[in-house]
Amino acid sequence: MKSMTTEIPKQYDPAAAEAQWFHFWESKGYFNADPNPAKPSHVIMIPLPNVTGALHMGHALNGTLQDLLTRWRRMQGYEALWMPGTDHAGIATQSVVEKRMLEEEGQTRHDIGREALVKRIWKWKDEYEARILSQLKRIGASCDWRRVRFTLDEVCSRAVRQTFFKMFKDGLIFRGKRLVNWDTFLQTAVADDEVYEEEIDGHFWTFDYPVVDNAGQPTSERISFSTTRPETMLGDTAVCVHPTDERYTHLIGKHVRIPVNGRIIPIVADALLADKTLGTGCVKVTPAHDPNDYACWNRNKDLMGEPINILNTDGTLNERGGAWQGVDRLVARDAIVAEMERLGHFGKVEDRKIPLKHSDRSKTPVEPYLSEQWFVKMDTLAQSAIDAANDGRVTFYPERYRQSYLSWLGEKRDWCISRQLWWGHRIPVWSNSYDVSELNSIRETIEQSIQSGESCDPSRKISYHISAPEKGRFQVLICFADGNQTLEYAFEQLGFVRDPDVLDTWFSSGLWPHATLGWPDTTHNPPIVGQDPLKPTGKNEVLPYFYPGIVLVTSRDIITLWVARMVLTGLYNMGDVPFRHVCIHPKIQDGFGQTMSKSKGNGVDPIELIEKYGCDGMRFTIASFAGETQDVRLPVGYECPHCQGIVPQEQHHLKFKPGKPKIKCAKCKKESQYATPNYIPDEGEPVARVVIERFEYGRNFCNKLWNATRFAMLNLEGYSPGDVDSGSFAIEDKWILSRLATVTDEVTTLLGVYKFDAATRSLRDFVWNEFCDWYLEMLKPRLRDESLKPAAQRILVAVLDTTLRLLHPFTPFITEELWQRLNEIAPVRGIPASTQASAAIIIAPWPTGLDHWRDTALEARFYRLQELIVAVRNVRGTYNISPAVSVSISVRCTEDVAADLKQVQPQFELLAKAALTAAGAEVSRPNASASFSLGDADGYLPLEGLVDLQAEVARLRKEADKLRGFISGSEKKLTNQSFIDRAPAEVVVEVRETLAGQQKQLASIHEAIKQLSGC
């Protein structure tokens, strides 16, 4: 047993502990959560990371907080489930894979086809999912790994299919037109977050259109407008002026003729689109190719007629282009300018910088393009989610984020759910069109098919919609519920074709909270890795036990995209919200205030920091960031591989440059390659690795904790468990127990409202500034005294035990390591009565019921002692007295303070290297002594030969000056009649008392100055 204590190394080795204990926890099944009627459940659904790439520090923060909460609740006795998984992330992933394919093989998706592309993306997904999950494990994530899900897996797919079917049947899904960002190079729509804006050199042309009379003949008037895209005039459906623009009011309702194609279009008034103060005040309206124009068209549909699409998918003009059909839009642009000039409708042209949206994938300009899309009707769904936040079923932390959630939902804009991609959940709708004469026969065919086959309830397998006839034809849309492949095939034989589009990624991730629990399956529990075949339960016990969850932990940018969708789909499918709390945490930025992201190339891999600072050090630091207000800025550095000097990251280091740029160390002047997501360093080449010095905060804290425990263990020789009579507690025992009780209460409360930063500070201050700096120091003499040692050991072990448990959610690995070591030396511990400690800290109970230790009066008394000791140290510092030299001190003070002082007399030597010679009201000032005053206690240090009279007087005068400042502030208040009259009585009393104390203190200092100066 004794050998154990001497083996403990001086420094904590994070890598060893991390490898050992993660495996231990997982193999013991401590992460697993299963329905258990004896316990309340606590559920957190991970904000599923995209499989596009590896995780960065933003994810590490998110994961750390969820793990912290999960471990905390688990210790509190909850059946704590943290559900892991990843998102297929439609366009993002497909685009990464396509890009790589193009770079490495020169192939596009059209070269290899849908099936082959999807197969490749699955391969990519497998690789990155594995990487992501292993990163999460490295940060200590105590997810129930048996339950890991993927949005395209069987379980999630069933939920998607069922939700779509239900919505289709309920009439919530419809087809509609919408402007999308069209990539003419890749010939696909791209999402808003896949485009970036870039200024290009362009032109700003001014033309005019002739106003025509009712017969379509030109009048003498013309109306001028300017544009950067003249070719779109082929698709104009109106020109627009401001309704109060006097230049044009007489023209509103009249028409103009487009000179290049002769089409007659109306002049409309729209206050939102036209701006009197800009240019001519008149604009052309091309709803099919401009979002603002499209919005205008929506407001003025009746006046304009249908939007006119002039483009083919490859960016050439279509049949609406007339003479320019088949010509690329940019070539046509110049031709049309020339034609307008020839016809005499050209005004002028000027050069201008034009902000233009580009596709992130092809780097080519995108065209706004009107196309057919699928939508979900949002009115009632959005309202249900609004109600849930308004009536408190869903609460936001911090509260202000409720606003962005509500205002976004309040718009109730229909949700466009189709994407022209191959990677994702394919829309389960088949369509075909028929001549009106076939209407009855096709309806009959469908009805007959529904009745056929062995499937039970016909209304649950098929839902169809027949459109209103147009030009003698109508369209039939059929949505099949999951598991009707035979019917799908049968209808394909009839010529029905499945929609090629896939669903928006958020459609599936929005179902995450209930889909992962097996919904809509009511007869089986969701599958679990390692439990095969499924245990036949006859019902799904997991879903009702774990739904609804408790808290969603995420960052603010997906409140609308994801949080709102989960709430409304949860209400729609389950009839209840998916979680009660939404905890919004800060975003991680680099040293320049830019949010960390893969595309910016400024992301830092948490693994790099874990290897440098230890997982617990990383976690503790990151938890200390997670407050309610600010985002977190992390200045990054590169550690020179030659001399370990730190080169601060500069912005140019983040920009992608071809080749392998080097970084130069300012210290040793050597160059080296550096770690960046932009390239892989050469094999065997020395690399400057990423460091973030702020993480030393957590690493140092862990080392401190390690050594405090090490100290305890080195002093546990001969430890025996046993009861400790609280009557025998020394003042420092009572103090540390009172502080421990207070901190336990604080941390518990703070975690409950997701104030991780404050909880972390509270713990650090307690461990470092109270437990280590004061308590352990004061305990040293007792641990050397054989008669006092047994009780001191028991209290020390008990305090340490509780402290480790409080820290476990923050720093799981080091606390488990120390707990296990403590279990070998002191398995039975606790005060006043001792009990057998838990076999692992991860399942140890969270500290509760310590309130009876709290004693604020005692804490105040102890604070007076600390002040005294600090004052002595201050004097020592001033005179530069060597720590080897002991001084003596006498204190003039009240008898209460004297009694406390005498109790801690032995520690004075250790804490201030001062021998307390006398304490009490009768103590007088010795000659040639330095002194200090605390108001109700004055200390004297005889420093024969050490005291420099002049220096001491100067020091005291400085003190006195400072006091006078305080005093005049207090006096000023008390002589202010309005203060006396209007301030609350207790505040006035407080100021009076403060003033009295300050005056007393000043008097003591004056006395000392008087004596020293001998007058």
Add this chain to the structure above:
RNA sequence: GGACGAUUAGCUCAGUUGGUUAGAGCGCCACGUUGACAUCGUGGAGGUCGUUGGUUCGAGUCCAAUAUCGUCCA
């Protein structure tokens, strides 16, 4: 353009309902390797709280305006 947040010590950040002349970590200065810890200890220097105006007996804290930065939505 709208909404929200931030602006406090050289750096990164706390500061709960307005109440002594504002705190922490890092960095800096001085001293110190005393058997838990130099990833350490002790002491110290250093901010008037972006700017302007207002409310109040009293403002870092509340209100208004303004500047700058960040984020989301247009």
